[in-house]
Amino acid sequence: MPSERRLRRMRMRPSMVSVPSGSELWVPPADRPAPPAPPKNLVTATQEWLDTWKEEGTSRDLEIVTLLMEPDTPIVPGQRTILELDRQDVDKFRDAMRANRGSNDKVHIVPLGFVEKNVENRPIRVMPVGALAELVDPTTLYTKGEVVIRLVGRMQIRKVVSATSKLVVHASLLQDEEPFKDNLPPLAEETMQIVYRLYDRCNAEEAEVKRLQSKWELADKAAKRQPLTAKVDSFLELESAVSGDRILSWVSFCAMEYHFDTQTRYWALEQVNPVMRLEVVKQGLQEPCVADHSPLHSPRWAAGSQSFQIAIYMLEGPSIAAYALLIIASLVPSLSMARRSALVVIDMSVEQVGDLSYRKQQVIDTIGRLIDSNAFDLCVDSRLWITDPSKSSLPTLYPTVGRASTKGAELIPELRDKNMVFVHKWNYSGFTSPSRLSDVLKEHRIQEVFMTGINTNYCVFATALDAFYQQYTVRVIEDAVSSIEGAQGHKDGLRWISKFMGGDVVVTSHDAINRTNDAPVA
Known part of the structure; x- marks a missing residue:
């Protein structure tokens, strides 16, 4: 298991809470058994679970864990994180994990739903697309309230079935289109190679900037990030048949973890055209990390992503039309970079x-x-x-x-x-x-x-x-x-x-x- 320094940390309730003097504090019961460590073939079993759902082509009722959409929230497949859970959330997380295990005890799937910040005079809203996470390491769930997860899939939330003590939704598996199979267009292959180089370069430049600012811990974290090739390979090696479309999907998702804001990553989660998503990633990584407030985290690119979102929704033809659209968008920057x-x-x-x-x-x-x-x-x-x-x-x-x-x-x-x-x-x-x-x-x-x-x-x-x-x-x-x-x-x-x-x-x-x-x- 990688060290915690290499993982992004996130709280389900990120705001700090002060504990008044004399308050009752929660201590895990001594007789409460720790959950067993996941078997070595856990990830393979997870992929089989996803493949079975894909083959069935049906919708399911799933008990979900809700996460607030914040800058560090894991959203797209490929992201790995440590969830820090409060006392009441530990039991909810365990129940959700058990409820979705089904008949296969090897599978530890955790469906995640994303919730917008509670804006005044507006009800809390669960976003229509959620993520599917696999349990990587639950050994400190009861002792520290921490669990390591990795996002491996997406789901379309159709409706809320129950919202009492637990949140149950009716959802279907969301998959990318596969227009190219093994015959990727040369431009797509070239874009993918550019993304590989840009991703690693951005991480290296971010590490250097943090060193110059004497932010040693942040510099160390950026320097230790896994190269994109290794990150993508860790997912592809689990698949029985790897097509060009699957490679495009994983590259476009895995490259978004550190250098894109929440809105852009959620936009990517919703999209089913991997070529369109890959082009967005390339353009987003092309701005170098040159200051403490990196241009890669600025609102500028998010404005462009909205134009891509509108464009893809308007398409009704085959995926090759979307591919042509992104070429046009790259030639006419005003389509995607309107000032807001x-x-x-x-x-x-x-x-x-x-x-x-x-x-x-x-x-x-x-x-x-x-x-x-x-x-x-x-x-x-x-x-x-x-x-x-x-x-x-x-x-x-x-x-x-x-x-x-x-x-x-x-x-x-x-x-x-x-x-x-x-x-x-x-x-x-x-x-x-x-x-x-x-x-x-x-x-x-x-x-x-x-x-x-x-x-x-x-x-x-x-x-x-x-x-x-x-x-x-x-x-x-x-x-x-x-x-x-x-x-x-x-x-x-x-x-x-x-x-x-x-x-x-x-x-x-x-x-x-x-x-x-x-x-x-x-």
Whole structure:
């Protein structure tokens, strides 16, 4: 078994929980037997189980384990990870494993369902495609609450059968199309060889960057990653008949583990055309890892993947049509690299706007016009809404401002009927934890942010600077921001913004609408 340093770790409930003094702590019972180690032929038995299901071509009721979709969540086949389970999850995991074992005691299959983050005013949603994982090592399940799994397949979730004490779904096996069998087109073979080289190169460059940053543990993990050839071979050697299509499938999946965001990996999980997926992988790996915030993890590529997703859904002809489409997409980058933008409206609350005198009505009217223009892919209401004063530094300076559920903290009436996503703000910057602004922008694959609201020299400046640090393209709309410190405070804020982020950051509302609608391809 590889060392834990080589495996990516993930919690089913990733948020840390503080334990109050005097709380009852769970200790595994001494008389509870540890599960037996899996037999050496476990993986072979797992493949036989999958092949049998494929031959049957039927749907099954499966008890699934749900995982929150986060940056480190294992999603695509080929990913291997350690699940860290809480006390109540250990029994759920064991029951799900037993329920899906069937008559073959050698098979330890764990169906995984993916759940979106719980967005306010929206029910929890189980994603329509899940994964099938094999149990690699359960020996520390009861002692440490840890288990090693490896993803080996996919399933299409048709409906939820039961959602009481356990979640049972009706699902069918999801397989790639096999248009080429053993006769792969030369372009596909060439792309596959490029992906092999790019994957190993990206890992090596990431390790070097981490060394230069003195992040030795991360550098060591990146350096010890298995070469893509060995990783793919470990799956292919289990199959009785290896076709060109199966090689394409495993290469396109295995190469996605470290250098693609969650949305792109889930897009890949849904797709059934391995050639299309392989082309996406190649383009995603072509950007070198050159900084702490690698371009490979930026929202830029995710925007492109959405175009591929739309394109593949529109295809009704044979798979060769999809192959032709990806060639066209590679020749016309604008098909897959459209820039996505967000309008961020900062602190337009009743109490804060009430203290504003300089250009008050102009700012309100301009923000309303910007939202109504439909020129942005997302509009965000980023407003102080402090539910726990201990998580913010502002209550020590402004004890009554931004307190959740007070009338003063509510959005001004002029903007309440506008189409915006409300994201709690906790400090000067809208990005400061525990705000979800960064997550919301990534979920919508945003690349360019346009700042509006108040105050130019406080929260607008702080939020814009953090967006700049996170490598978004930042614009501050001059006629849609103001300050309670009047014209001088407003001018100071714009001067700092231009000094720290560049003179082209400050734009007018007219420029913002036109530049968003006609934005050049990145």
